[in-house]
Amino acid sequence: MENTTSHRRSLLLVLAVCAALGAVAVTWWLLDRPLGVDSAVYRAAGSAILRGEPLYDHLTALPDWTPDLPFTYPPFAALLFTAGTALPPQLWWGVLAMAAPLAVYLVLRAFPSRPLPVLLLGACCLQPVWQSVGLGQLNLVLMALVVLDVLVLKGSRYCGIAIGLAAAIKLIPLIFIVHLLVTGRRADALRALATFASASALALLVLPGDTVRYLTTGMFNDHFAAGKSWVGNQSWQGFLARTVPDGWAPPLTVLFVAVCAAATAFLVRRLYRAGDERAALLVTAGCSVLVSPISWTHHWVWVVPALSYLLARRRMWQAVAVATVYTGWTTAVVPGGGGREHGWTFAQALVGNAYLISAVLAGAVLLRKFFRERTTSVPLRELPLRSPGAE
Known part of the structure; x- marks a missing residue:
């Protein structure tokens, strides 16, 4: 009953938050005020398709109040965003914002x-959440699609479709197809891969030029290169x-990945x-934001289920520490x-890289735990890994 x-x-x-x-x-x-920078870019990309304009050049349908940002998602995402052209930019932001809660x-x-x-109220205080909502981002929706497939639809013949769609909208969720393979869910992984391939093939059929442009130069644009060192990018790169000096970055990136x-x-295995499927999923999610070339702070939405997971296991101090950082x-x-980040002191570097450091530390703690258990010969079946109320 409770x-x-x-x-x-x-x-x-x-529902109240949505309202x-x-x-x-x-x-x-009604006041004609700016609202939703990223959602405005999505809408402008949809408009570019309807106008027959190139997706990965200047977007002519951007409102005057929006910075001249490029569209960085695959062409299939732009096909979906054509729906946004039916609404003014502020109302289109409202649609995406209401999907977030x-x-x-x-x-x-x-x-x-x-x-x-x-x-739910506490999640609103986390930067990845309120920033995603404010910008009109899709991060929370994409995370929900992954969680739906991995945890909610497990065993269903439809499992894998949501991850495939998420990956076709934004490539990073492809890592969760690998997660399905690592956990032995091959049929689900094949459905996810087939969905991703079908959606991408549709985009290639409808937008052949933009698809080729995306695969060659669109996904590696000047906007990403200029913003890679910005504090808002909390990835390893x-x-x-x-x-570090530029020459050190490529080998250190390969080694870390x-x-x-x-x-x-x-x-994960x-x-x-x-x-403990939930912890396994969180580990894969942590890897995704660490190895991605660009992981803006609003990409770290997986802190929401991570906090809930810690609270379910009564790890209160860890939960408080994570919530404080994020x-x-x-x-x-x-x-x-x-470029002011290049002049950080050691203390500033610790604070400014806190998202990345927290994820690396969490992975290191888990590895140490398993290696210690191996040396002490504790049977895996006796480990208290399942979240209370997980099933």
Whole structure:
């Protein structure tokens, strides 16, 4: 009864937040005020398709108040964004913004912890969440699609489709197809790969020129190159761009990606065999943001289920520490932009790279735990790895 009441209250809270975001969208539209930079870029990309303009050049449909940002997603995503052209930019932001709390609700239902209404409100205080909503980003929706496939639809004949669609919209979710393979879910991985291939083939058929442009130069544009060292990029390559000479970055990147991939595969298999599918998924998600060339702070939305996972296991101090890091202050208090990151002190580097450092430390702690258990010969089946209430 308590669970039912909690979920009902949570759903009402989500609907209230959606209504508030919708009201903001309508108000900003009526006042003709700027709202949703990234959602405006999505909408302009959809408009470029309808106008027969190139996707990966200047987007002529960008509002005057939007920076001249490029479209960086695969062409299939732009096909979906044509729906946004039916609405003014502010109302299109409202559609994407209202999808965000629904996505968070779905993810937290799959990572159960109590009390759910408090967790939903707490998620709003995390930078990856409020920044994604403010920009009109898709990060939370893509995370929900992955969680849906890996945890909710497991065993269904439709499992894998959501991950395939997420990967066709933004390439990074391709790593979760590998996650399905590592955990022995080959049929689900094949469905995901087939969905991704079908969506990409559709984009190639409709937009052949843009697809070739994306695969050759569109995914590696000047915007990414210029912003790689910015404090807002919390990936390993962002860390290197701020920290080491340019000549050191390529070999250190290859080395780190290889080590991270091997460690992730090892941990995922161990956790999955121990029955802790949620932890295994979080490990893969952590790898995805670390090895991606660009992981803006709003890409780190996986902190939401990570916090719920820690709270479910009563790791209160760890949860408090993680929540404190991800509120956004770490990137706000250090010098950023204009290359000022290159002049950071050691203390500023610790604070400014806090997202990346926290993820690396979490992986190191897990590896140490498993290696210690191997040396002490503790049977894996006896390890308390399953989250309370996970099933």
